[in-house]
Amino acid sequence: MATLTSGQLTLADWAKRLDPSGKIPKVAELLSQSNEILEDAVFMQGNLPTGHRVVIRTGLPAVYWRSINQGVPVSKSTTAQVDEACGMLEARSHMDVELYNLNGAKADVRLSEDFAFLEAMNQAQASTMFYGNPATDPRQYLGLAPRYGAISGAGNAQNVISGGGASTNNTSVYLVVWGENTVFCPFPKGTMAGLEHRDLGELPVTDASGNYYQALASLYNWKNGLVVKDWRYVVRICNINTANLVAESSAADLIKLMSRALDRIPNLNAGRASFYMNRTVYSMLRIQALNKSANAIAVEQGLNQFGTPASWATFEGVPLRRCDQLLNTEATVS
Numbered sequence: 001m002a003t004l005t006s007g008q009l010t011l012a013d014w015a016k017r018l019d020p021s022g023k024i025p026k027v028a029e030l031l032s033q034s035n036e037i038l039e040d041a042v043f044m045q046g047n048l049p050t051g052h053r054v055v056i057r058t059g060l061p062a063v064y065w066r067s068i069n070q071g072v073p074v075s076k077s078t079t080a081q082v083d084e085a086c087g088m089l090e091a092r093s094h095m096d097v098e099l100y101n102l103n104g105a106k107a108d109v110r111l112s113e114d115f116a117f118l119e120a121m122n123q124a125q126a127s128t129m130f131y132g133n134p135a136t137d138p139r140q141y142l143g144l145a146p147r148y149g150a151i152s153g154a155g156n157a158q159n160v161i162s163g164g165g166a167s168t169n170n171t172s173v174y175l176v177v178w179g180e181n182t183v184f185c186p187f188p189k190g191t192m193a194g195l196e197h198r199d200l201g202e203l204p205v206t207d208a209s210g211n212y213y214q215a216l217a218s219l220y221n222w223k224n225g226l227v228v229k230d231w232r233y234v235v236r237i238c239n240i241n242t243a244n245l246v247a248e249s250s251a252a253d254l255i256k257l258m259s260r261a262l263d264r265i266p267n268l269n270a271g272r273a274s275f276y277m278n279r280t281v282y283s284m285l286r287i288q289a290l291n292k293s294a295n296a297i298a299v300e301q302g303l304n305q306f307g308t309p310a311s312w313a314t315f316e317g318v319p320l321r322r323c324d325q326l327l328n329t330e331a332t333v334s
Contacts, residue, residue, distance in 0.1 A: 033119070033324035035126035040274050040321065042178040043193040046186035046225070051085040051141075054229050086188050086225035087132070087141045089124055091117055094205050094215040110216065114197065117220050121195055126325040129185075129226060130174075141225040144174055148236040151333055156231040159264050160333065163252035165241030170330040171278055173237040173254070175261045175318070179271025182233035186225045195222045233270065235261040238333040245284045254285045255292060258315055274319045278326040285320070 046052035059078035066072050093113060100106055132143035151160045163170075176183055187193045200217035207213065228234055237257045244251045258275065265273070277285070313320060 033123055033126075034279075034322045035122055035325055036321040037126055037129055037176075037274075037276050037323050038122060040176075040178055040272060040319075041129070042180065042184040042272070043224075044180060044184050044186055045191075045193070046084075046086065046189050048083065049189050051083060051188065051225050052186035052227050053081055053083050054227055055079050055081055056229065084186065084225050084227045085134070085141055086186060086223050087128065087139055089121060089128075089222040089224070091121065091220040093117060093218040093220070094203075095218075097202060097214045097216060100216055110218075114218070117218070118195065118197075121220055121222055123325060125222060125224060126323060130172075130323070130326060132226070143226065144176075144228075144234060144236065145172070145330075147228060147231075148234060148238075149333060151238070159232065159235045161235065161237045161257055161260055161264075162333065163237055163240035163257055164250075165239035165244070165252065166332050167241060167243075168331050169241060169243050169328060170238065170332060171240050171242050171281060171326055171328050172330060173240065173258065173261075173281055174276045174326075175235040175237075175258070175265065175273065176276065177233040177265060177268065177271040177273045179233075180229075182230050182271045183226075183228050186227055187223050191223055195220065232264070232266050235264045237261055238330070240281065242280050242328045246280065248284075248287070251284070251288075254281065254288050258285075262316055262318065268318070274321045275315060276321050276323045276326065278324060278328065279322055280328055281326075282320065282322050285315075 044052075056079060057077055058080045061077045062073070062075040064072040095110065095113065100110065128140055128143055130143050131145050132140035133146045134140055134142060135146070148156060148160045150157055151162050154160070178184060198219040198221070200219055202214055203217045204212045205215045205217070240252045240254075240257075241250075245254075261275075262268070
């Protein structure tokens with residue numbers, strides 16, 4: 001008997017999606033996540049077929065005090081070119097046409113599967129924005145964590161703030177200012193931005209034994225990269241020990257750390273700024289803020305301690321965004 005490959009929807013899978021009336025119900029997407037960085041990111045067409053080339057100023061020209069009848073030397077600034085590559089995230093779906101035709105629920109069963117692919121693509125893209133590393137997987141683009149991976153010795157180390165954790169149960173909070181001159185996501189020149197879904201129609205495909213059957217094929221594709229044009233517009237707060245944070249014992253002071261992060265940014269009006277954190281930090285930040293409000297910070301005229309009326313959405317005017325792809329198992333950054 002031929003064994004179907006695990007990557008294809010089976011009759012059993014299809015049957016599990018039927019409600020008592022024989023129709024396809026809305027699936028409770030228990031695996032769906034909140035990765036709001038994808039909603040904030042600025043997407044721009046790259047100037048290369050494979051990504052984007054940026055010119056970064058590496059030095060300022062020399063300037064001089066001048067006296068009457070005396071000149072000054074000629075000077076110039078210095079620049080460097082950096083090529084940022086895009087990665088190609090892709091997935092394929094094959095659905096047996098006989099499965100598709102069962103019970104007349106054609107569009108519903110296919111749409112149900114599409115939703116799962118879209119969620120998987122979103123999660124993979126969000127994870128790569130933070131942790132992508134061509135040194136370990138050359139097919140990926142470089143994410144924020146390896147770019148801001150040292151609290152000393154690196155050129156951007158002043159924008160890496162330690163929360164004091166010294167174990168492997170750490171997480172990070174990122175402050176990113178999105179803009180065409182700060183941080184943005186390029187897609188290859190001549191292509192489209194975002195996730196592309198193509199219906200390839202009915203095709204002959206093979207099972208695990210190499211035997212053919214007819215299937216409806218779909219292709220999901222997302223070409224994307226990350227450009228940090230000005231490193232000063234990203235701040236990473238790393239080494240936040242999540243166990244201590246939840247226990248509220250020797251926990252990182254999120255309010256102070258995020259306040260310090262804001263002061264690292266040269267100009268918050270240079271783009272769209274947001275803080276990114278996972279659910280653990282998001283929850284404990286609220287608890288720390290309420291504790292500080294009760295003990296030290298006055299709440300006046302209906303405003304909370306962050307200056308917003310009846311809203312838990314911003315810190316000093318900067319939106320707080322949840323990203324489930326930010327891990328609680330990061331190693332200590334040194």
